[in-house]
Amino acid sequence: MLSKFENDVVIVLAGEAGQGIQSIEGILSLLLKRSGYNYFSTSEFMSRVRGGVNSTEIRISSQEVNGFRNRIDILIPLSDKSVDHLKSRLTDQTLVIGEKDKTTYKKSIEVPFSDIAKEIGNKIFSNTVAAGFICGLLNVELQLCKDFIAEYFASKKQDIIDKNIIAISKGHKIGKDLEQIKITIDKSKKIQKHLLLTGAEAVSLGALAGGCNFVCAYPMSPATSVLENMASYSKDNDIIVEQVEDEIGVINMTLGAWYAGARAMATTSGGGFALMSEGISLCAMIESPLVMHIAQRPGPATGLPTRTEQGDLNLVLYAGHGDFPRIILAPGTLEEAFYQSRNAFNMSAKYQMPVFILTDQFFVDSKYNIENFDLDNFEIEESIVKTNPDYQRFAFTKDGLSPRGIPNHGKGLVCVDSDEHDESGHITEDFDIRVKMVDKRKHKLKLVEKDITPPKLIGKENYKTLVICWGSTFNTLKEALEELENEDISLLHFSWIYPLHKDTFDYLNKADKTIIVENNSSGQMAQLIRSTTGFAIDEEILKYNGLPFSVEELKQKITNLINKEKK
Amino acid sequence: MNNKFDIKNNSDIAWCPGCGNFLIRKEIMSVLEELKLSPQELVLVSGIGQAAKMPQYVNSNFFNGLHGRGLPPATAIKAANPQLTVLAFGGDGDMYGEGGNHLLHTSRRNPDITLFVHDNMIYGLTKGQASPTTNFGFETPVQNFGVFERPLNPIALAISLEITFVARVFCGHPEQTQEIMKKAINHKGFALVDIFQPCVSFNKINTHKWFEENTYYLKEDYDPTDRDKAFKKAYETMPFPLGVIYKNDGRKTFEENLHIYQKNDTPLVKRSTNLSNIKNEINKKI
Ligand SMILES: Cc1ncc(C[n+]2csc(CCOP(=O)(O)OP(=O)(O)O)c2C)c(N)n1
Ligand code: SF4
Numbered sequence: 001m002l003s004k005f006e007n008d009v010v011i012v013l014a015g016e017a018g019q020g021i022q023s024i025e026g027i028l029s030l031l032l033k034r035s036g037y038n039y040f041s042t043s044e045f046m047s048r049v050r051g052g053v054n055s056t057e058i059r060i061s062s063q064e065v066n067g068f069r070n071r072i073d074i075l076i077p078l079s080d081k082s083v084d085h086l087k088s089r090l091t092d093q094t095l096v097i098g099e100k101d102k103t104t105y106k107k108s109i110e111v112p113f114s115d116i117a118k119e120i121g122n123k124i125f126s127n128t129v130a131a132g133f134i135c136g137l138l139n140v141e142l143q144l145c146k147d148f149i150a151e152y153f154a155s156k157k158q159d160i161i162d163k164n165i166i167a168i169s170k171g172h173k174i175g176k177d178l179e180q181i182k183i184t185i186d187k188s189k190k191i192q193k194h195l196l197l198t199g200a201e202a203v204s205l206g207a208l209a210g211g212c213n214f215v216c217a218y219p220m221s222p223a224t225s226v227l228e229n230m231a232s233y234s235k236d237n238d239i240i241v242e243q244v245e246d247e248i249g250v251i252n253m254t255l256g257a258w259y260a261g262a263r264a265m266a267t268t269s270g271g272g273f274a275l276m277s278e279g280i281s282l283c284a285m286i287e288s289p290l291v292m293h294i295a296q297r298p299g300p301a302t303g304l305p306t307r308t309e310q311g312d313l314n315l316v317l318y319a320g321h322g323d324f325p326r327i328i329l330a331p332g333t334l335e336e337a338f339y340q341s342r343n344a345f346n347m348s349a350k351y352q353m354p355v356f357i358l359t360d361q362f363f364v365d366s367k368y369n370i371e372n373f374d375l376d377n378f379e380i381e382e383s384i385v386k387t388n389p390d391y392q393r394f395a396f397t398k399d400g401l402s403p404r405g406i407p408n409h410g411k412g413l414v415c416v417d418s419d420e421h422d423e424s425g426h427i428t429e430d431f432d433i434r435v436k437m438v439d440k441r442k443h444k445l446k447l448v449e450k451d452i453t454p455p456k457l458i459g460k461e462n463y464k465t466l467v468i469c470w471g472s473t474f475n476t477l478k479e480a481l482e483e484l485e486n487e488d489i490s491l492l493h494f495s496w497i498y499p500l501h502k503d504t505f506d507y508l509n510k511a512d513k514t515i516i517v518e519n520n521s522s523g524q525m526a527q528l529i530r531s532t533t534g535f536a537i538d539e540e541i542l543k544y545n546g547l548p549f550s551v552e553e554l555k556q557k558i559t560n561l562i563n564k565e566k567k
Numbered sequence: 568m569n570n571k572f573d574i575k576n577n578s579d580i581a582w583c584p585g586c587g588n589f590l591i592r593k594e595i596m597s598v599l600e601e602l603k604l605s606p607q608e609l610v611l612v613s614g615i616g617q618a619a620k621m622p623q624y625v626n627s628n629f630f631n632g633l634h635g636r637g638l639p640p641a642t643a644i645k646a647a648n649p650q651l652t653v654l655a656f657g658g659d660g661d662m663y664g665e666g667g668n669h670l671l672h673t674s675r676r677n678p679d680i681t682l683f684v685h686d687n688m689i690y691g692l693t694k695g696q697a698s699p700t701t702n703f704g705f706e707t708p709v710q711n712f713g714v715f716e717r718p719l720n721p722i723a724l725a726i727s728l729e730i731t732f733v734a735r736v737f738c739g740h741p742e743q744t745q746e747i748m749k750k751a752i753n754h755k756g757f758a759l760v761d762i763f764q765p766c767v768s769f770n771k772i773n774t775h776k777w778f779e780e781n782t783y784y785l786k787e788d789y790d791p792t793d794r795d796k797a798f799k800k801a802y803e804t805m806p807f808p809l810g811v812i813y814k815n816d817g818r819k820t821f822e823e824n825l826h827i828y829q830k831n832d833t834p835l836v837k838r839s840t841n842l843s844n845i846k847n848e849i850n851k852k853i
Contacts (some may be wrong), residue, residue: 195852205849211840214647233848238827238838240646245672249639252632256612256640259630260647261836282633373849380840406836407628407644407651408608417623417631418615426623427581427631 003073003095003107005183007062010069011134014055014086015078017048020127025056027131027168031148032060033196033369035140036187040066042366044547047221047305053085060138062186066333066368067479070550074137074181076130077102095181097133109180116170125167132168136175137183145172194369199359199472202334203293204229206341207265208237209373211380212291214257214264216242216250218272221305222361223295226267247272251279251290258288259416261384261406263345267293270312271302277319280354284324284441286416287394287402289348289355289383293341296360298546307546308361310471310519316356317498317528323438325445327351328498330358332474334370336495337363340453342378347451349383351444352404358497360519362548363472387412392423396436400443445499454501459490466511467558468537470494470525473517473549480554489558498528505533515539515561519548572596572606572626580624581617587764587775588617590738591685592624595654598748599625609652612641614666616658616692618685618764635665638673638682642821645678648834649822653680654752660690663699663719673757674728678821681751681758684721685738687766688773695769705772723801725759726794726813732758733797733813737778739765740809747811756820763807785810792816 013021025041033039040059046052059069072089075082075096083096083105090096096105099112111133117126128149135145145168153161197205204226207215215230217223231241240262244250250266257264268276273294283290294316298309316328327347331337337359344355385391387405391412395402402423405414415425420437422428458478465488469477474493481491492507494500508514508529514537516526521544526537541557543549573596582588599609611622615634622629628651630640641655662670662684673682689707690696697710699719706713725733732754736744744762751758763782765775783806791797797813822828827835 193853195849197852201852205845205852208848209845213835213838213840214643216643234826236848237841237844238835240825240827240835242646244639245668248636249669249672252636252639253643255632256630256643257647259640260610260644260651262643262647264643278633279636282636286630286632372853375842375846375849407610407648411607413606413626414628415622415631416629418633419631425629427620 001180003093003181005073005181007185008065009060009073009183009185010071011058011060011074011076012055012072012086012089013058013076013078013130014053014082016051017046017054018050019078021054021056021078024127024131025058027128027148027152028058028134029196029367031131031135031140031145032138033194034148034192035144036189036191037138037185038062038064038191038369039196040366040368042068042362042548045306053079053081055082055086060185064369065479066366067476067551068362068548070552076134109178111174113171117167120163120166120170122163125163128164128167129171132171133175135168136172137178137181138185139176142169142172145169191369193372195372196367196369197334198225198365198367199331199334199337200225200364201229202331202337203341203357203359203364204233206338207291207345208233209338209375209378210342210345211263212265212345213238214240214254214262215266216244216253216264217267218244218247218250220269220272222297222364223267223269223272223293225364226293226295230265247275248279251276252282254290255279255283255286255288258290259286259406259414261409263349265291265293267295269295269297270299270315273312273315273319278321281320281322281324282418283354284320284322284326285418287352287441288416289345289352291341291344291348291355291357293357293359295364296358298544304546306361308472308519308548309544309546310360310473310524311521311544313358313497313520313524313528316358324441325353325448326498327353327355327448328358329355329495330471330497331363331495332469332471332493334368338373340495346381346383349381349404350401351448352401353444358471360472362519384409386410387414393425394421394423394437396423396440400440400447402440448499449502452499452501453496454503455507456493456495457490457507458493460487463490463511464488465513465515465562466490466492466508468492468494468508468514468516468525470497470518473519476549476551477517477554480551480558483551484555484558486562494525497525500529500532504529505535508533508535508537513538515541515558517541517549517554519543570596570600572599574624574626577624581620583768585767586617587687587738587766588621588685590741591683591762591764592621594738594741594744594748595621595683596625598745598752602749602752604652608650609654610644611654611656612644613637613656614661616661618656618658618691619661621656635661636669637661638666638669641680642673642676642678645680646822646825646835648836649679649828649832650834652752655680655682657682657684658691658698659684659686659688659700659721660698663721667699671728674725674730676821677731677757677818679755679757681754681760683748683760683762685764686721686761687764687770689766689770691766691769702772720801721759721761722812723798726797726801729815729818730759731756731815731818732811734759734811735761735763735807735809737763737782737809739775739778743784743809750811754814755816756818781806782809784808785812
């Protein structure tokens, strides 16, 4: 029987950690994008280096749709436990393709990847055979595949390159000749020029473009990829990258770097961030800039180290003792991640307050193609002054910002203190100065207001139902609502979380019904909205099993809520 | 005294009259003057405690951060701008207790900074609890049955970590102390000077007199580059040896090891971002 897939196909690779799913995905992603296909992928892993079952979803589509799909059209299992691991996502249409002993499913096609690889000379080529097979299914030009493999394995010995080329060609032929499957998906030349990025890369490249030149961190999933990316950029860019002994050291080093005049960033996850909270408070007291990326994973404590959740908004909102201002951003798209991370540095330098970029495992590990970034009309603003002999770091000024000097840049001295201090930065217990200093720090949040990115409305202005989201759920939710084709429902996406935009209340108040979607168990954004605007959102769709929402699931849940209303 | 590192209002110093910290302050200021440093190119970094207040009382740039956390910012400041002279100050609680982990790892990095630990064998600012160096049996309102933990031996620890300059001084001897402070600041790499400092308010045992009676100076012919001998000296107590106990000039500093300074010694903070490099990095993703 012929299986047809039009405009959108979801291919899932599954196997044990260490079996090479990542390397197949690595080959496929660039190759498919370069041949003009819209590409989306996302991975879920177990917290182990070997064994278990991990899977990567690859979506090829005619439109740029970057939501997570629950449905699996084609499953390629590399281990015998893969089918069982994913059984809830398999449908009557799903085709399972691969080696006989691993494909026990009603609709399966045998392709002996390993045997073919062994014929070429070694089982390790089976991943390239599999990648070639998928390229064949999708009719990617064979020459493009061969050229790509030569480039991809360029650092390897010629013999290895040659054998991989044979492997990709053999796989390609089988895929191309397979008569049971017909895939029709539009390609476009425009996509060939697109960037193909993960969320982590968008955050990292944004930081680089924002002038980040000092990065420190302590490794912690899922935030480590940003550290690794920044380290890789430090080969050709002036960036100091240091792995610090612990997160307490990280935050204090980051602040030292800003003090000396660097533009520093730290990257961590909830547990590491929790250790930094005293340092966040120091940042506020010395009015230092600080850019911090926090990739969330499910807690409490070690939680589910490699899974996803939006459970740390409250932590980031309240971290640090004392009263002080902060900015919290949560990108929902790669574009938002790039521009927000880039702008975070200027903004943090200007307002001398911490800027937190809140992502999560689903966001940092998802990858898709986007148009190249616009680097015009942006300048790195140091917001540093040359100091005079009478310079005072915490001077009271008309606009409410004390000009920031750095050591040995001018004739003045730069003195900062974690104690309450006077304008010169020296300890004081003068109550009047104390009040003025608190007011000065607090006032900066007012100044930020004019820079707040408004929430993004998708759909008609005169909606009846408003669905609200923040951060990583955006793409999936947008796709779900598009498929529902209900003109009465619009989507409001927040990428700027704190301070909330002034129009928030009006957006919510206009709707007959409001529904918030959050990847956590308590509706933390709904709480923030309520505490700032007084508006209580009607319904919550929450998920906290460690996995991201899927398009199908959101369609179902939103439909249920709308129908419930009608009854 | 007319010293450019003196502050205008030096009558408002928060230490107790007779505290050893006053001596240390005087000693460090005259060393800084003697080394012809300028307040602008000098950054004093500290945590929290009585000792950690030192930067407040010296006319220079300073970063007076969190309890125990002086070394990470000091390391970062030096790395971001190696042209600065960076000195860190803290108490025995600050540096050997709360900040112990940073001491261990700063030794691995070996930044070209100098750490002065005012070792008064007590928590001064919080009014007299035991510190990591408090003597066995010492009674305090918290350790009311007497301290039963073994005191930390900072000198032996430092040598074991191969901190590249390890010295001990007694602040009651300005001449010798200044000499060693000078050597420590001039030393290329991470230097630790453990300063015996009487706390007149909360340590009635390790007094000025006690330090006088229980210390002696290493002889001229003592060779601090001999690590085995240094270890032996580190374990000598009653009397405790004073002087440069261990020294290793051979190690590269943190800054020297950083990739950005391999071919270009312009401080990071004086470099500007190269847009075409950034574009290249982005375009690798096509
Ligand atoms: C995180 C934190 N914990 C505790 C304190 C309280 N505290 C301030 S100084 C200090 C210890 C002071 O002793 P030491 O470092 O030996 O310095 P000294 O005052 O004796 O010079 C303590 C516990 C603090 N400021 N911060
Ligand atoms: S408490 Fe002790 S260490 Fe602190 S100032 Fe007084 S005498 Fe000095």
